[in-house]
Amino acid sequence: MPTVKLSSLATTAPQKFGKEQTKEQFRRIQDELDDLQNLLYAEHKHSLLVVLQGMDASGKDGVIRNVFGMMNPMGVQVQPFKAPTEEQMDHDFLWRIHQHAPAKGMIQVFNRSHYEDVLVQRVHKWVDEKTIKRRFDAINDFEKLLTEHNDTHILKFYLHVSPEEQKQRLEERTQDPTKMWKYNEKDFAEAKLFKTYWKAYEDVFENCNKVPWIIVPADQNWYKEYVIAKTVRDTLKSLKMKFPKLPAPKNNEDNKS
């Protein structure tokens, strides 16, 4: 019995959050984020990996644009993970993921991630249950590797959208000329599987939680983006980063001559 039941978790903001005040707070956090990212880059010690997971139309692209789009792109990289290529299929499922692990000083955002290999592949029964269990272990080992061996701080967000809100957003894509480029016929079929997806997610939360999951109510973009920005801000602040001092003058042969 999984400890998280998605059906019992809110997909909207708690009552005390008003839209306008929250948006105002979000703007202040954006400024802080810009400074913190600059400091992360300058200190060149830690790195940040942000994993964005969620159903279609849960708003992953919007988070990337509004939360990470305000930072210096020199220090932020976004990597989407779609259906694997033939070359990627010829390797273990973490091979293509590991290549995009963040370098020191960098923020790396994964738009979908290694979790697809225990979600979409499981829902469609493309792999057996034994493989899924082994992948959970491999994912835990992998996240431990990044955490312990490169000072990488991992934030895993699940964007929790209601089936009703999702349906409405998918419909919008068939009507709004600025959103039609996102239309994918298959999304409607996938949306019908939402209960199976939720079950798969609940199992992920249960089995891959050494790095904890943050479940974000995602029906309102303003609240979702505020929560993510705030979490990133708090995480970066907790690192107690400092700008490096000037290095001590070298006292070597070059200076003596």
Place this chain on the structure above:
Amino acid sequence: MPTVKLSSLATTAPQKFGKEQTKEQFRRIQDELDDLQNLLYAEHKHSLLVVLQGMDASGKDGVIRNVFGMMNPMGVQVQPFKAPTEEQMDHDFLWRIHQHAPAKGMIQVFNRSHYEDVLVQRVHKWVDEKTIKRRFDAINDFEKLLTEHNDTHILKFYLHVSPEEQKQRLEERTQDPTKMWKYNEKDFAEAKLFKTYWKAYEDVFENCNKVPWIIVPADQNWYKEYVIAKTVRDTLKSLKMKFPKLPAPKNNEDNKS
């Protein structure tokens, strides 16, 4: 107390192996290897990772040339691991290694490997002992990932050369015009540390043995290359590989038209 004591292990062939007969056998194995590699490539199911470790002048290059050089280069890749670049240093120590994990159907040879990070770095005390222990765990997890999630068979060879033979080979590099290109001043300093290296290797054999180590007496090239070729041959044979049959004719829309 490590279970392997390198000082008590032979660096030369057991008495029963005559040079000429062994060489003759080696040539027969070479032919088999060529066929087996072709079958591995054709079946496109398993892969083979060969890790070559050993002191300077223990004969890693010779093994690559004589054992793997006879195979079709389309299916064999060799990757040397030297001092890490700045970009590699900005990632966990397995980042640069994982990128070169073999694809299905391929043989990948590592000339040195992830083990350098628990050998040379330890001998020179560039990292602390706590980090070394954590790296042992990470290496075990990594080898498990390749084994369980991409059907990769890993063969780890330690080329066991005596300090006397090593010294002679390093001297040769200062005299023989065809070997001078391998000369590296630092090798002589490293050779003096051989007892510390042996201790570090013994600790590796103790801690990273879920995929077992094969310790190869390496003072005689003909014996060393025979042992490695035979081990690779036996491993590939054990996979019971088969050439794929013709796929069944497709019965889809295209055929109906």
